[in-house]
Amino acid sequence: MKKSVTHYETFEFSEKNKKKLTDILTRYPEGRQASAILPLFELAQRQCGGWLPGSAIEKITQMLGLPVIRGYEVATFYTMFNLKPVGKYHLQVCGTTPCMLRGSEDLKAACQKKLSIGLGETTKDGLFTLSEVECIGACVNAPVVQINDDFYEDLTKESFIKLLDDLKEGKKVKAGSVIGRQGSAPEKKGDHAQE
Amino acid sequence: MPKLIIDDQEIEVENGVTVLQAAEMLGIEIPVFCYHPKLSIAGNCRMCLVQMEKSPKPIASCAMPATEGMVIHTQTPMVKKARQGVLEFLLINHPLDCPICDQGGECDLQDITMAYGGDSSRFGLNKRAVPDKDLGPLIETAMNRCIHCTRCIRFANEIAGVPELGATGRGEHMEIGTYIEKAITSELSGNMIDICPVGALTSKPYSFQGRPWELSSTPSVDVFDAVGCAIRIDTRGREVMRILPRQSFQINEDWISDKSRFAYDGLKYQRLDRPYAKGKDGRLHPVSWDEAFNVIADHFQHLPGDHIAAIVGDMVDTEAIVALKDLMNAIGSPHIDCRQDGSKIGYGPRSSYLFNTTIAGIEKADFCLLIGTNPRWEAPLINARIRKNYLNTGLSVALLGAPHELGYPVEHLGDDPLIFEKILKGRHPISAALKSAKFPMLILGQGALKRNDAEVILGLAHKIADKYNIVHQSDPWNGFNILHSAASRVGALDLGFLPGPQGYGVSEILKGAAQKKIEAVYLLGADDIDVSSLESTFVVYQGHHGDRGASVADVVLPGSAYTEKSGTYVNTEGRVQRSFKAVSPPGEAKEDWKIIRALSDHLGFELPYDSLNDVRARLVEVNSLFDELDTIQKASWEDFGKEGTVLSEPFKATIDNFYMTDSISRHSVTMAKCAQEIQGDEQRNQIHEK
Numbered sequence: 042m043k044k045s046v047t048h049y050e051t052f053e054f055s056e057k058n059k060k061k062l063t064d065i066l067t068r069y070p071e072g073r074q075a076s077a078i079l080p081l082f083e084l085a086q087r088q089c090g091g092w093l094p095g096s097a098i099e100k101i102t103q104m105l106g107l108p109v110i111r112g113y114e115v116a117t118f119y120t121m122f123n124l125k126p127v128g129k130y131h132l133q134v135c136g137t138t139p140c141m142l143r144g145s146e147d148l149k150a151a152c153q154k155k156l157s158i159g160l161g162e163t164t165k166d167g168l169f170t171l172s173e174v175e176c177i178g179a180c181v182n183a184p185v186v187q188i189n190d191d192f193y194e195d196l197t198k199e200s201f202i203k204l205l206d207d208l209k210e211g212k213k214v215k216a217g218s219v220i221g222r223q224g225s226a227p228e229k230k231g232d233h234a235q236e
Numbered sequence: 237m238p239k240l241i242i243d244d245q246e247i248e249v250e251n252g253v254t255v256l257q258a259a260e261m262l263g264i265e266i267p268v269f270c271y272h273p274k275l276s277i278a279g280n281c282r283m284c285l286v287q288m289e290k291s292p293k294p295i296a297s298c299a300m301p302a303t304e305g306m307v308i309h310t311q312t313p314m315v316k317k318a319r320q321g322v323l324e325f326l327l328i329n330h331p332l333d334c335p336i337c338d339q340g341g342e343c344d345l346q347d348i349t350m351a352y353g354g355d356s357s358r359f360g361l362n363k364r365a366v367p368d369k370d371l372g373p374l375i376e377t378a379m380n381r382c383i384h385c386t387r388c389i390r391f392a393n394e395i396a397g398v399p400e401l402g403a404t405g406r407g408e409h410m411e412i413g414t415y416i417e418k419a420i421t422s423e424l425s426g427n428m429i430d431i432c433p434v435g436a437l438t439s440k441p442y443s444f445q446g447r448p449w450e451l452s453s454t455p456s457v458d459v460f461d462a463v464g465c466a467i468r469i470d471t472r473g474r475e476v477m478r479i480l481p482r483q484s485f486q487i488n489e490d491w492i493s494d495k496s497r498f499a500y501d502g503l504k505y506q507r508l509d510r511p512y513a514k515g516k517d518g519r520l521h522p523v524s525w526d527e528a529f530n531v532i533a534d535h536f537q538h539l540p541g542d543h544i545a546a547i548v549g550d551m552v553d554t555e556a557i558v559a560l561k562d563l564m565n566a567i568g569s570p571h572i573d574c575r576q577d578g579s580k581i582g583y584g585p586r587s588s589y590l591f592n593t594t595i596a597g598i599e600k601a602d603f604c605l606l607i608g609t610n611p612r613w614e615a616p617l618i619n620a621r622i623r624k625n626y627l628n629t630g631l632s633v634a635l636l637g638a639p640h641e642l643g644y645p646v647e648h649l650g651d652d653p654l655i656f657e658k659i660l661k662g663r664h665p666i667s668a669a670l671k672s673a674k675f676p677m678l679i680l681g682q683g684a685l686k687r688n689d690a691e692v693i694l695g696l697a698h699k700i701a702d703k704y705n706i707v708h709q710s711d712p713w714n715g716f717n718i719l720h721s722a723a724s725r726v727g728a729l730d731l732g733f734l735p736g737p738q739g740y741g742v743s744e745i746l747k748g749a750a751q752k753k754i755e756a757v758y759l760l761g762a763d764d765i766d767v768s769s770l771e772s773t774f775v776v777y778q779g780h781h782g783d784r785g786a787s788v789a790d791v792v793l794p795g796s797a798y799t800e801k802s803g804t805y806v807n808t809e810g811r812v813q814r815s816f817k818a819v820s821p822p823g824e825a826k827e828d829w830k831i832i833r834a835l836s837d838h839l840g841f842e843l844p845y846d847s848l849n850d851v852r853a854r855l856v857e858v859n860s861l862f863d864e865l866d867t868i869q870k871a872s873w874e875d876f877g878k879e880g881t882v883l884s885e886p887f888k889a890t891i892d893n894f895y896m897t898d899s900i901s902r903h904s905v906t907m908a909k910c911a912q913e914i915q916g917d918e919q920r921n922q923i924h925e926k
Contacts, residue, residue: 108399110415117404 052096058088075105078115082122091131091189092123120174128163128170130208133187137176143183144197149173151198155205168209181225182218191216195228240306255297255308256284264310267319267348269326269433270385271298274490275394281326281385283348285318286310294318316352323352328359329408330434331380338376339435341448345383366411372419373909374426374498376443382412382436388428395491396422397623397643412436419914422643423616423894426497427490430480441498441906442478451477454818457805458496459551459798460901462720463595463617464807465492469500469799469818476500476799476819486596487807493616494910495894495901500799502904506782508794509823520792525824528791529838535756535774535790536839541568545745545754548574548733549761549779550722550898553803553815555851556795556828557728558858559843560760563832566841570739571754574728576765577890578743579682580690581718582729584876588694589729591618591808592707592714593677594868599625601715603673605666606646607656607697608637608887609681613894614721615808619643634666637683637887651886653684656693660700670704677715678706683890685718688883695877707873714873720808721890721897724761727806730859749773759785760828761795763899778831780821781899793835794825797900801827802848804855804862812865 054062065080078101085097093116102112116122123131134140134149149160152171156164163170179185182194186201193204195218207214222228239248242259249258254277256266269281279299286297289307294315297308309315327349334340366379384403389412392401398421400414414420420428429439451470458465458479466484470477479500481492511528512520523531536544546564548557557574564572575582581589593601598621611619619642625631626644634647636655649655649666658664662671670676678700684693697716701707706715720726735741740748746769748754757770761779767788777789780797800821806812821827826834829851836843845851855862861869895911896902 110400110402113415114402114404118406 052085052089052094052100054085054100055088058084075107075111078102078105078107078112079119081105082112082116086122090129091127092125095124126163128168130169130188132169132171132205133174133177134171135175135177135179135183135185135187136173137180139176139180140184145184147198148184148186148196148201151202152205155202169205182222194218195220195222238302238304238306240302240304240308242308243310249302251301253302255286255288255295255300255302255306258302259286259297259308259310266297266310267344267352268298269344269348269383270387272387272390272431275387275390275431278386278390281383282322283319283326285315285322287312287315319352320354323349324354324358326383327353327357329364329380330383331363333378333381333435337378337381337435338438338443339381339432343435344433364408369413370417370419371414371437372425373906373913374440374494375420375429376438376440378436378438379411379413381434383434384410384412385433386412387431387433388412388437391428391431392420392422392425394627395427395620395623396420396424398422419910421914423493423495423612424491424620426494427481427492430490439478439498441501446472446477454816455482456799456815456818457723457803457807457813458492459723459805460493460495460499460898461615461617462723462725462808463487463615464723464805464809464811464813465496465617466813467492467496471799471818474819474822476503486594487809487811488617489620491617491620495616495897495907498906498910499895499901499904501906502781502900502902503797503799505903505905507822507825508780508782508786508792509821509825510794511824512789512792514790520789525826525834526838528793529835531791532776532835533838533840536567539755542570542738543753543755544569544758545571545740545748545756546573546758546760547576547742547745547762547765548572548724548728549576549759549763549785550724551798551900552724552728552761553798553801553805553828554724554727554731554855554862555803555848556760556832557724557733558731558855559829559832559836559845559851560758561731561733561858562843562854563836563839563841564758566836566843567839570736571745571748572733572739573735573742573745574725574733575686576742576762577682577722578686578741579725580687581685581694582734584694585871585874586730586810587714587716587871587873588698588876589718589720589726590810590871591679591717591719592871593717594809595621597713598622598677599628600713601625601631601675601677602629603669603676604631604633605659605670605676605678606633606635606637607678607680607693608684608890609679609719610638610640610642610683610889610891611679611681611719612640612642613891614681615719618719618808632669634669637681638889640889651888652884653687653689653693653882653887654884656696656700657882660696660703662703667704670700670706673704675713675715676704676706677717679717679719681719681890682721683887686890687885687887689880691878692880692882693877695879696882698875698877712870714870716873718808723805723807726808726810727804727812730806730810730861731855732858746770759789760832761785761899778828779899780825781903783899783902785899793831794821794823795828795831796821796825800825804852806861809868810861810871811868812862814865 069076081101086093098112102109186193200219266284268284270278277299279296284297285294287309288295368377368379389401393399429437454469456467456469458467465488466482468480468482513523513531515521623644636649639648701716750769756774759777763784767784770788775789776791777785778793778795780795799818802817803815833843895907901907
């Protein structure tokens, strides 16, 4: 998937984030402030609702005294920076081997059917964006979907669809294992639908 | 000083030398793509793998420093297999389009594939496709061919100082490109074409024009500025197909400016290819050489010698200059001048008009004060050296003159010449920096030297040089520099092509022409003067382009451009260099000194030389410097300059359009496109910033 910058009128850090920004910058020794580029991009991405507009890249690189192309390189290198707007819920379905063996393909297919969107697309109501990601490090409870900052584990087609319905209705959902197991403790027989 | 063994040969190298460089010293060739001797080390192509004893894996020789006791093998089966593997991966996504690729025949990938490539591909899937980028009017891109060596990115960052290129995405999605698609805003961008090891970046003006094996190359000297870059003129038949740099560590290293490289298409337009003389109808008509000479002879006969003047342009070879000087002496005219831009220097000792530090010497400096100059446009390769020093040692640079982005941090002191006096008196903050510097240098540009108070400024500069120890007595350091922008200037000054005691300079010649004190003017390639004041004067224009000078001429004598004659030039450092004739001049045009020699017959003063060797002997007779080619003869430090008051008028920029400064580049289509796209962009940005 080719990434390209989407332009956005202007970008300014909010007052609250400006304080955080000063805090972030002081973490680096004098003259090494350019290293703050990743946390600042993250801060900007959060402020913009999950994506990083070109104007934010320009603003931050200028702030750090870097040529804008350096920031653009960083933003395109790391896949967790979204250079296009994403929905309120960014569904990141893990597609790496353990999750795939535990049914992530089914999750993807069910989600695509349910929301009528392809990978990398956003629903018309702006609620959901679906993407496939590589291993997010929760293989023990595969298959896993990361929605914004939270992991939802031990999913099945049915439980994933229910999760989406709940999110759509604005219900509060619980992060973690949907079958309620603690950490990655061995599941009780019959807990998991596939067994 | 580590000692190591490469392929059973022992070598001792300096600290910091890499295994690859050590191997090169032994004459062992190691294939590379990303390594370039003038750029930082990336180590990402992996083509230079070699075997090191006690290492389980092959090592990248370009990035591995040589250390004591290393034993390296470069020709083992393991090395060959490793390189074959690397190459096979590189070729996975490289298109098989050599037959339609401009790099074909001079392509590193093609050559190395001959040595390490397989006979067929084992990759059965589709190759990736990458959209081409628009990098401006000079660089053609075919990004499918890119192997991600990142040489172009490093060149832009390091040498050119315009960090505009980068690698976006990662893994299979990596692409070389810019943030916003636009022309590279560098005067050195053409060098990216040379350093690209594949056909991803090729020359746009030269695209599909020829193949390297059809071209014959002639070593020559560049005349678009006073740096005197070593160039190679590639020709096919009678046409100049392209111009490339030659390596010259003393002058241009591996690079040349875009004007030197791409302005050659100006040689094909608006050329003077036969003599013309003005008829009774006031228009120029084609005439024979004899007729043209007779018209001149008829006019000159009736004039006293001091009613005739001569001006030499910026691209003239010294052979023609000495011939014209001898002719004007024979006529008895003191009104000769080579400083068509109105510069006021040249009478003092040689050190008063040379770039004494030398170009390579810039690397030693620890402080640089620029006065009335924009080296980025007046001498891009000198600017590249200053930047090199800035990168290596953090050279601090201050600029007194019109502000301009130079590609390295510059402390701008303002453009008020009175600051110069303050610096001398030690009342300016920069004085302290000058004082504490061990090898300070100052560069005076033409912006400071064509003012009316130029000689006072020169005198001030001399005093500053004395006060701040810019010229050392004990060691050979001389930090006093004049930066010329005309290729012919230093040569002409060395030959004394200057007004004699009662002689007129350029501005007085033009004034005299309006007052009828000067009735005939001989312009030898001089186009950058105010020709409107010559409307009613008898003007002989000798040159290669129908430009400003020819527009007011009564007689036009077609001369040769720099590619069409063997000439001697002296660069701003005072280095005497020789170029060779690459193609014949068009039509009836002749080499310039021959035209003057032939004219002298018609005027009745036969000049005493009949061959190029004779003229060159005459050059040596006039100034023995011309006997020593390609060397620097140190100029002794003597008194020069005048006392007086400095005018308050600010220093002005001398070049406002880098791409169109002379009769050749003004007629180049490529340069016109550059001026529009690159410079246009920059100016728009500046206006925007303001």
